[in-house]
């Protein structure tokens with residue numbers, strides 16, 4: 001007999017290769033590692049290279065015993081942009097090239113792999129797990145509300161609510177149980193607007209999401225008190241649900257008492273952080289600054305940038321704005337900035353290419369967040385009690401922003417509008433006119449988030465249950 005029983009379980013974690021999912025899944029990996037599990041965090045070569053270039057990831061992970069960061073090919077040429085609009089190319093390539101590599105990696109691993117945790121959209125990972133004969137847990141890094149809408153796509157098609165053409169976006173949607181009464185066409189994931197049932201994204205979400213029940217369990221970065229009604233619908237199909245969010249805050253809380261280098265920086269960014277914005281924030285009055293960021297994938301036109309810029313400047317509010325180097329379509333034209341914008345930005349604004357966002361949102365000077373409603377950004381904002389103006393860009397973000405505005409009352413949904421007057425009015429509403437109301441609701445939500453991940457909270461309990469369930473597999 002070998003001594004396998006004495007070794008901690010070895011979990012192979014394989015995230016979707018984009019900034020948002022890598023960020024939260026790596027935090028889940030760190031949480032599992034802190035509980036004593038052995039972890040291999042497997043990235044695609046492309047993401048691995050960028051993480052190494054822009055973060056102190058290796059020295060951070062070194063502090064976790066039994067943690068390995070590895071990479072395999074996604075099958076695309078090195079110079080492929082891997083942008084979100086080319087997702088299907090990436091997905092098809094991974095299915096063809098990464099799938100056999102993943103199987104070989106697991107079969108030849110020096111430490112036997114106990115189970116896989118993979119992103120639920122990468123259905124081929126379940127085939128690999130079944131072929132090898134080990135359990136797989138899926139994680140989905142989007143909100144439960146968007147997951148449920150995606151799960152209901154076949155229902156929508158059956159009811160004739162899909163496809164629709166791009167007009168009449170205010171038509172109510174009635175065949176997503178639990179969302180009757182407030183969900184409209186415009187709040188569906190953006191690929192639903194294509195008017196074509198053969199749209200590859202509709203096909204992908206329609207089929208892959210239906211596969212979620214094949215996994216041993218489903219891990220979601222959300223909280224019961226936030227998405228309880230929707231979660232009860234998902235549970236009918238995936239009864240073994242682990243709601244463990246917000247993972248960034250769970251990790252921060254667990255590291256709070258430690259003195260490892262991890263507690264000083266938890267950046268998983270694919271761009272270099274510009275920390276000078278924290279010094280700038282230090283000199284601003286309490287809750288006076290609106291933070292603007294559209295996440296890691298959104299690309300806006302220069303016209304849209306100018307509408308936002310004029311709107312925010314005209315509102316008179318102080319602002320900190322993240323403009324990623326690759327986020328303006330066709331590149332930043334640089335010159336021709338109206339003098340009133342330059343002067344106002346010098347006086348009460350600050351622009352960086354990439355910010356330490358979690359730290360920014362936790363800063364006392366921040367009073368609001370103009371966001372693209374990516375799920376990580378939404379969770380980071382609500383954990384810190386920061387109200388939002390939502391300008392969703394694509395995919396799940398349109399569902400998230402509807403929930404932020406209409407269901408959770410944590411801010412204003414500006415979707416499908418990018419006009420300076422609207423931006424100005426919404427910023428004034430959030431930061432002045434209705435500031436007290438929004439801050440009160442957001443504060444309450446922040447407290448609930450902290451309670452849920454503290455001892456006795458449901459997210460805390462569910463993480464513990466996940467760790468115990470993984471440990472049992474090894475017996």
Ligand code: UDX
Pocket residue numbers: 018019020021023141142143269293294295296297298322353354355356357358373374375376377378380395396397
């Ligand atoms: C997208 C989707 O919007 C998201 O909902 C989906 O689940 C995954 O793909 P992304 O554009 O990356 O994600 O947005 P988001 O999920 O909000 O993640 C962005 C991450 O980058 C956040 O964790 C945020 O803290 C971080 N970030 C962003 C920074 O650290 N600095 C910045 O300047 C901007």
